[in-house]
Amino acid sequence: MKALVCVKRVIDYNVKPRVKADGTGVDLANVKMSMNPFDEIAVEEAIRCKEKGVVTEIVAVSVGPQKAQETLRTALAMGADRAILVQTDDEVEPLAVAKIVKGIADEEQPGLIITGKQAIDDDSNQVGQMVAALLGRPQGTFANEVAVEGDAVVVKREVDGGLETVKLALPAVVTTDLRLNEPRYASLPNIMKAKSKPLSVKTPADYGVDTAPRLKTLKVGEPPVRVAGIKVADVDALVAKLKELGVA
Amino acid sequence: MTKVLVWVEHDNATVKDATLAVVTAAAQLGEVTALVAGSACDAAAAAAAQIEGVARVLKADDASLANALAENVAPLVASLMADYDAFLAPATTTGKNVAPRVAALLDVMQVSDILSVEGPKTFTRPIYAGNAIATVESADAKLVITVRGTAFAKANVTGGSASVEAVGGAADAGTSTFVGSEIAKSERPELTAAKIIVSGGRALKDAETFAATITPLADKLGAAIGASRAAVDAGYVPNDYQVGQTGKIVAPEVYIAVGISGAIQHLAGMKDSKTIIAINKDEDAPIFQVADLGLVGDLFTIVPELVGKLV
Ligand SMILES: Cc1cc2nc3c(=O)[nH]c(=O)nc-3n(C[C@H](O)[C@H](O)[C@H](O)COP(=O)(O)OP(=O)(O)OC[C@H]3O[C@@H](n4cnc5c(N)ncnc54)[C@H](O)[C@@H]3O)c2cc1C
Ligand SMILES: Nc1ncnc2c1ncn2[C@@H]1O[C@H](COP(=O)(O)O)[C@@H](O)[C@H]1O
Numbered sequence: 001m002k003a004l005v006c007v008k009r010v011i012d013y014n015v016k017p018r019v020k021a022d023g024t025g026v027d028l029a030n031v032k033m034s035m036n037p038f039d040e041i042a043v044e045e046a047i048r049c050k051e052k053g054v055v056t057e058i059v060a061v062s063v064g065p066q067k068a069q070e071t072l073r074t075a076l077a078m079g080a081d082r083a084i085l086v087q088t089d090d091e092v093e094p095l096a097v098a099k100i101v102k103g104i105a106d107e108e109q110p111g112l113i114i115t116g117k118q119a120i121d122d123d124s125n126q127v128g129q130m131v132a133a134l135l136g137r138p139q140g141t142f143a144n145e146v147a148v149e150g151d152a153v154v155v156k157r158e159v160d161g162g163l164e165t166v167k168l169a170l171p172a173v174v175t176t177d178l179r180l181n182e183p184r185y186a187s188l189p190n191i192m193k194a195k196s197k198p199l200s201v202k203t204p205a206d207y208g209v210d211t212a213p214r215l216k217t218l219k220v221g222e223p224p225v226r227v228a229g230i231k232v233a234d235v236d237a238l239v240a241k242l243k244e245l246g247v248a
Numbered sequence: 249m250t251k252v253l254v255w256v257e258h259d260n261a262t263v264k265d266a267t268l269a270v271v272t273a274a275a276q277l278g279e280v281t282a283l284v285a286g287s288a289c290d291a292a293a294a295a296a297a298q299i300e301g302v303a304r305v306l307k308a309d310d311a312s313l314a315n316a317l318a319e320n321v322a323p324l325v326a327s328l329m330a331d332y333d334a335f336l337a338p339a340t341t342t343g344k345n346v347a348p349r350v351a352a353l354l355d356v357m358q359v360s361d362i363l364s365v366e367g368p369k370t371f372t373r374p375i376y377a378g379n380a381i382a383t384v385e386s387a388d389a390k391l392v393i394t395v396r397g398t399a400f401a402k403a404n405v406t407g408g409s410a411s412v413e414a415v416g417g418a419a420d421a422g423t424s425t426f427v428g429s430e431i432a433k434s435e436r437p438e439l440t441a442a443k444i445i446v447s448g449g450r451a452l453k454d455a456e457t458f459a460a461t462i463t464p465l466a467d468k469l470g471a472a473i474g475a476s477r478a479a480v481d482a483g484y485v486p487n488d489y490q491v492g493q494t495g496k497i498v499a500p501e502v503y504i505a506v507g508i509s510g511a512i513q514h515l516a517g518m519k520d521s522k523t524i525i526a527i528n529k530d531e532d533a534p535i536f537q538v539a540d541l542g543l544v545g546d547l548f549t550i551v552p553e554l555v556g557k558l559v
Contacts, residue, residue, distance in 0.1 A: 095351070095355075123377065139318055161429070177487075218384065220381070228538070235543070238541065242502075247502050
């Protein structure tokens with residue numbers, strides 16, 4: 001069975017994003033970019049499925065600018081077998097990403113599609129669910145544990161009240177949560193090897209997908225700022241403040 | 249008039265709080281119809297009919313809808329949407345699971361996690377862990393939206409007297425089954441509904457130390473307990489305690505962060521709290537930049553002393 005893994009190039013999670021003065025977006029010039037952390041978990045999970053023998057080939061997919069090749073190379077260095085870059089300089093919304101992934105899935109016929117639960121830039125939390133809908137296949141979102149059992153996959157999901165387990169007929173879509181695994185680092189030899197793994201470049205048009213945005217961004221602004229308050233000297237002062245607040 | 253279909257989050261008997269903020273957001277768009285999709289869900293439908301601002305309740309009662317499996321629910325919602333202009337769900341794990349699937353079936357780009365309604369098709373939403381707020385306008389014929397619960401007032405649970413209408417059309421897609429759940433029952437207030445939250449971080453060492461340190465304080469204050477990702481990852485507390493960009497979004501009256509550094513991903517989930525109190529031994533910890541009240545010192549002496557001095 002083939003696994004398709006979606007990886008997005010995003011601002012590194014350690015960087016504090018800055019809003020552009022003209023209100024058009026977030027300043028990404030000269031900012032460190034990395035693979036979306038949830039997608040590292042997705043790649044790792046695919047590799048573990050391959051190590052267990054339930055996956056035979058891992059195809060990593062990214063929709064984005066030419067630089068997203070770096071993100072795909074990282075996935076290849078971790079252990080993906082080949083990569084597809086669907087190249088565009090436009091910002092592509094989750095719905096269009098999902099349509100492109102569906103197009104690739106139609107060609108590749110993966111048994112498992114793994115995405116992150118959320119891209120840490122747009123915070124949409126949509127693509128995996130949309131891919132599943134477009135393919136008419138089941139979804140195991142916010143996965144905490146994934147086990148392929150014959151022609152099904154059992155997914156333990158992180159939900160608001162705790163954990164929930166569902167069983168999905170393959171092919172299925174899984175989206176990763178933080179506790180699913182700890183992604184490995186790519187070793188230097190594997191980074192070298194990744195350079196010669198196949199990476200094909202396509203365009204959204206190859207999959208017949210129109211990436212024109214449905215959501216028009218009118219403005220991007222700063223959130224309300226909180227100002228730092230005061231430091232109290234000791235516990236007694238804290239207790240007094242809690243009493244003032246009416247909570248003690 | 250804009251017709252809005254609201255996803256009611258429920259356990260077949262009672263309506264979950266998260267629904268109430270969605271009703272408020274929906275009422276700003278148009279006339280509200282509440283959808284109760286479940287199995288043996290009469291009581292939940294009756295409760296939804298009481299919510300102030302709900303004009304009509306649709307009840308879809310079918311065994312296949314018992315556990316809100318997205319594969320079964322989404323096609324039903326998508327078909328009902330023939331008669332509606334907008335579908336609104338809470339930005340809970342259930343809403344986030346179902347709504348994008350509905351959106352894709354309708355060929356609509358979902359607007360996730362809205363903070364405000366600015367116009368018939370215009371909304372604000374947080375991006376980059378809430379470090380930026382985007383104002384977006386939808387060009388789609390229909391709207392699919394998830395609503396951040398802390399951003400809208402809760403509709404009253406009484407005052408409404410909507411009619412309840414049964415709708416059919418539910419079916420088992422046959423691709424997924426619900427196996428079971430591990431949902432902890434707690435006497436404590438729910439994180440997203442609590443007035444006071446005490447949260448612990450990596451500094452709490454292990455599950456026993458976390459419980460021995462944080463629980464007495466939470467008990468004294470009648471507070472819910474939260475945690476940073478680091479505390480959850482290390483197994484001090486279950487995953488549903490996580491507050492943050494990718495965990496729960498909370499905005500209590502008082503949020504007490506104990507041994508939490510204040511990474512942007514954590515702040516994203518709690519910086520709209522009314523009063524933030526931080527206890528941390530590092531006076532330069534970023535949490536102090538958002539805290540109204542800070543106490544610098546060792547939590548293992550401060551917290552027990554605090555517990556002792558609270559009546
Ligand atoms: C994709 C992604 C998503 C994430 N989502 C979230 C999320 O939703 N929520 C979240 O919380 N994090 C999230 N994180 C993690 C986040 O980046 C931080 O790693 C995490 O919040 C740190 O947790 P912490 O503050 O408990 O630990 P640390 O950063 O290690 O801080 C521990 C603090 O305790 C203090 N301390 C230590 N000992 C004592 C003592 N005895 N007394 C008093 N103070 C003490 C230290 O000074 C320090 O400030 C995410 C990260 C990624 C990459
Ligand atoms: N441009 C993209 N290229 C590849 N994968 C993507 C892209 N955008 C989103 N994804 C995948 O979809 C997941 C959820 O993203 P989102 O719905 O945008 O929050 C991410 O974690 C990725 O796995």
